[in-house]
Amino acid sequence: MSDTLSAQQPHAISDERLKETTGRTHKQWFKALDRAGAEDWDHGRIERWLGGKGDVDSWWAQSVTLEYESARGKDTPQSEHGTVEMSVSKSVKLTALEIWPFVDDDGLRRSWLDVEFKVRGRTPGKTLRLSASDGSRVVIALYDLPEGSDGLPRTRVSVTHSRLRAESDVPETKAYWKVALAELAKLAQSPADGTSEQPG
Template identity: 35%
Template sequence: MQQDSIGSSGEGIGDAKVIETTGRGRDEWFGILDEAGAASWTHPEIAAWLAADQGVDRWWSQHLTVAYEQARGIRSPGQRQDGSFEASVSRTVDLDAVDALHALANLVAAELGVEPLARNTSARHPTARFHLDGGEFVLAGSSPRGDGRSSISLTWGRMPDGSRIADVKAALREWLGRVG
């Protein structure tokens, strides 16, 4: 499989957007966090401090916390708070959310050779969850866009290390490309 680069949390959102929504850029936030001693705090402590003490919206406090942890070498790209690794991809398709989820879940089942443990098509954002050997999982999801199209996503989680992230993302992208 083709190797993809693994980006950090901050690469998907420009610093101008961070400044617009939080009042400061990442580097300024990172300096404030360093000064406060956040490099020795847990993820929940950093996010809570940003939200409660600095007035940062909770979503943005999570984003800044992950970006800070990655910038300071506390967390690798793709690494979750529990130490496991996760890869996620998404794209928009010309299907409604339920049809998109069915198409995606059927494709994933064929690729993995396993049926989903759970498939929830009655939720606003339908999902199907596939459990794999070793505790890993694949989560297929679909979200309506309001224009008859849907955003579909795949997440492969609980990988023990980051060595497969690029290959997994490439496979997941290929699977998404075959839906819709």
């Protein structure tokens, strides 16, 4: 019954990303948790087990716990919002108008962001507001910058991730967003016709 439930639930984090980071897929983690008796545990105990026995960092332990609880039909602590906030940004050599589709379009956003977020709202061309499965909130904002010395347009892409539950979540969350923004810049700046840019 548990395997059926987990197979039917869409995962907020891809199996590839989860295995790359933690060494196991969702199915493998769920089976390990079932064997440990986690279906009868509360949220905090599951997280502690993943962090201890599973050697999983806090951000990923929290994410796997929420996925597991959802798959097993357990109540999740959505109301336990944290108060910690972090921000990270990256300058991209494009206009905000050119970057916006990669932020706003669900399909394009998935090409650089491998965790599913629920869209809460948007200011077209400027900000996208998201919520995560753990109750945390994300705002992706675009700010015009002066042209660079090479004459190319520049935009600062800023991510603010709020309602994190602990200061210990900040380093890994910040590292995650830095990688994501680097991937966004790479995709957005790739020539549309697939040709390579000539070296300067």
